[in-house]
Amino acid sequence: MYQxxxxSCHNANPKIAGSVGPEIFGASLEVLKVKIQEGAYPLGYTPKRNTHAMPKQSLSDEEIKYLFQYLNAKP
Ligand code: HEC
Incomplete structure (x- = not known):
């Protein structure tokens, strides 16, 4: 799902910045959820970038949970 x-914007290796988006390895479940579903950030979170280039995507909570596990997997 990540691939x-x-x-298209983040690097195939999430530890490295992509062509458009920053590195996102280790992103928390809350940051993933709010950024993907609402195009926003959790209250009090300092984003890595101040741009708003990433489009929202309608992924389910379950799909985001899988992405979270993928982005937080130990090598
Ligand atoms: C069209 C390009 C694009 C796509 C597709 C995209 N992103 Fe992003 N993403 C960005 C950009 C650019 C940023 C930097 C903030 C902004 O401009 O929205 C970002 C920021 C983020 C952040 C916040 C990083 C931080 O800590 O500040 C997360 C998490 C993230 N993306 C996850 C994802 C995931 C997971 C997907 C796939 C479901 C995805 N993005 C798809 C472009 C993209």
Missing amino acids: ARCI
Whole structure:
């Protein structure tokens, strides 16, 4: 799912910045959820970038949970 939906902007290796988006390895479940579903950030979170280039995507909570596990997997 990460390869299909995210690497047009983020790097195929989430530890490295992509062509458009920053590195996102280790992103918290809350940041992923709010950023993907609402195009926003959790209250009090300092974003890595101040741009608003990333479009929202209608992923389910379950799909985001899988992305979270993928982006937080130990090598
Ligand atoms: C069209 C390009 C694009 C796509 C597709 C995209 N992103 Fe992003 N993403 C960005 C950009 C650019 C930023 C920097 C903030 C902004 O401009 O919105 C970002 C920021 C983020 C952040 C916040 C990083 C931080 O801590 O500040 C997360 C998390 C994230 N993306 C996850 C994802 C995931 C997961 C996907 C796939 C479901 C995805 N993005 C798809 C462009 C994209």
